[in-house]
Amino acid sequence: MSENISKIINELHIYEKKVLKSLGENENYSPEEIAKINSMDIKSVMSAAGSLASKDIIEVEKSVTESIALNDNGKKYTEIGLPERRVLNVLVDEKEIDMKNLAKSTGIENYEIKIVIGWLLRKNWAKMDKGTITITEFGEEFEDKKGNDEKLLEILLKNENSDQNSQILSSDLDEDLYSGLKQLNERKNLIKIEKETTHTFKLLEKGIKILKEGFTIQEEATQLTSEQIKTGEWKNLKYRPYDIDAEYPEIFPGKGHPLRRIIEEIREIFLNLGFSESNGSILESAFWNFDSLFQPQDHAAREMQDTFYVKNPQDCHLPGDDLVNAVAEAHETGGDTGSEGWNYKWDKYVAKQSVLRTHTTGISTRCLEENQPPLKMFSVGRVFRRETSTYKHLPEFHQVEAIVAAEGINYQNLLGILKGFYKKLKFEVRFRPAYFPYTYLSTECEVYLEEKESWIELGGSGMFRPEVLAPLGINVPVLAFGLGIERLTMIRYDISDIRMLYKSDIKWLRELPIDNGIKLD
Ligand SMILES: N[C@@H](Cc1ccccc1)C(=O)O
Known part of the structure; x- marks a missing residue:
């Protein structure tokens, strides 16, 4: 033992x-x-x-002890008497009072009337009949007798006024006074109880x-002093052991939104590769968004159900006539590119329409028009499509767009850049032949979604066609691509529904790891 x-x-x-x-x-x-x-x-x-x-x-x-004391209001009512007591005093002589005269004949305040009647009836001191209040026999008995609530009020007042203001505890009260306490407790604002x-x-x-x-x-x-170390006293001290099992508060450090973080990562990749960054505007003319990309004016993607057309401003300015005419010619006849064009009458009013850009590729054609090759340019921006939201579709998302324009650039370079880019992000992608009106050859990048057991498209790419380049005055090959960013984020953070990225789900955001274990090489 x-x-x-x-x-x-x-x-x-x-x-x-x-x-x-x-x-x-x-x-x-x-x-x-x-x-x-x-x-x-x-x-x-x-x-x-x-x-x-x-x-x-x-x-x-x-x-738990409860100490009881009067508050200011309680003190006042103990001194002047509870309102029902003041009415009873009048009733003892009058026997009955007309409700209408209640305040006047008893001196109570108008706001007290309801309280008075309630308590007169509850205490059975009076009866009410057709607007007349009549004293009961029981009420008569209380002419000289105090109720338990009144007794307690008096005790409290006496205690307050006495020199040795001691505490009155609920546990000290006898049965009668305790029932008085209960009654007083029901009337707010007479006593205060401190637990x-x-x-x-x-x-x-x-x-x-x-x-x-x-x-x-x-x-x-718990703390060593230099003195203790010098004198060797530390050897004899008893140390408080560390409790490594002690509970600790969870900490959620501030961090960027996952989408923001991946965008920064992507920007860094392109900046490191020597690309310069360009920006466009969300509101774009159909001219830059579609026409400059040799997208015919009856192309399905331009339909209202695919593209958001803007009412205000309904139209945008077109660039200079030379460019507009050259684009018109590329569409109508192919110009001197050796192409037949689309063989229709190009309409500049259709090209003037304002749209919410459906891709960032219009930034690339603008850029080619404004700059001389050689050129390496990228941009990151939001794009809009009239799509129903699903686990992999959003009507509004981000793309990273890039072009390389220089002598000798070819399709192999395009695949090489794409592969390198995804590799830096630790993604394994596959390439598939694709079609875009503005590129040839064209390729789509896809990634496998384990959970959905299907491949999802990450973006498109290709070599810009001569019908795109000639009107812009570019006579070197240009590789181009536009890749979705939300889907990358979705896969990296293992989200099965892309909409999660746009929900303010604080719990999810809080618990996301800071760097997700993925670092740039
Ligand atoms: N603009 C295309 C992608 C793309 C960009 C550049 C060249 C070819 C394709 C899209 O939004 O899907």
Whole structure:
């Protein structure tokens, strides 16, 4: 047994020992007193006591006391009498009062009328019939007798006015006064009740045994001083062990939205490859969005159900006549590109229409018009399509667009750049032949979605056609691509629904890892 006790003692925390020792000196010490004696804070005392209690060394008893006092309003009513008492006083003489005259004949305030009638009836001091209040026999008895509530009010007032203003506790009240308290409690704003929780500690058998066995309290060092190190005193100190199982608060450091983060990563990749960054505007003319890309004016993608047309401004300015005419010619006859064009009458009013850009490829043609090759340009931007939202579709998403325009650039370079780009992002993609009106050859990049057991498209690419380049005055090959960004984010963060990226799901955002374990090479 004793061995058992010394094992328990060995495992006691210094705070537990201090609390126990104080209780050994005086079992009636309150937690506050124990805290003071040992220069501990009350929290540490309570947690040490809790720990002692969990080991059946002491018992912690909790009791709640309610102290009752009058508030200002209560004081006033105790002095002038509760409103129903003031009415009863009149009723004792008058026997009955017309409701209409109630305030006037009894001196109560108008706002008190409802309260008065309620309590007169509840206390059975009066009856009400057709607008007349009549005193009851029971009420007559109360002419010289106080109700329990009134008795309590008087006691409270007396206590307040006396010199040794002691506390009146609900537990001190006899049955009558306690029922008075209950009544008063129902009327808001007469008394205030302050609840106080007190804890008392009691030594249990095990605690007594431990005290009998005795123990020493050696202060634990929490901080070393240079003095202690110099003198070698540190060797004799007792150190508080680290509790590596201690609970810790979860921390959610601030971080960028995953979409934002991937965009930054993509920008960094292209900037590192020596691409310059360009920007366009969300509101674009059909001319740049479609026509400059040799997209015929009856092309399905230009239909209202695919593209958001803008009402205000309904039209955009077209660029200079030379370019507009050259584009018109490319569409109508192919110009001198060796192509036949689309063989229809090109309409400049259709080209003027304002649209929300459906891709960022219009930035590339603008850029080719404004700059001389050689050129390496990229841009990141939002694009809009009239699509129904699904797990992989959004009507609004981001693309990264890029072109390389230089002598000798070819389709192999295009595939090489795409492969390199996705590799940097740690994606494995496959290429498929594709069709775009503005490129030849054309390729689509796809990635496999494990969960949906299907390939999803990440973006399109190709070599710009001569019908696109000639009107822009470009006579070197140009590789181009436009890749969706949301889908990359979706796969990287293992989200099965792309819409998640646009929800304010704080829990999900909070718990996302900061770098997702993926770093740039
Ligand atoms: N603009 C195409 C992608 C693309 C860009 C450049 C060349 C070829 C294709 C899209 O939005 O899907």
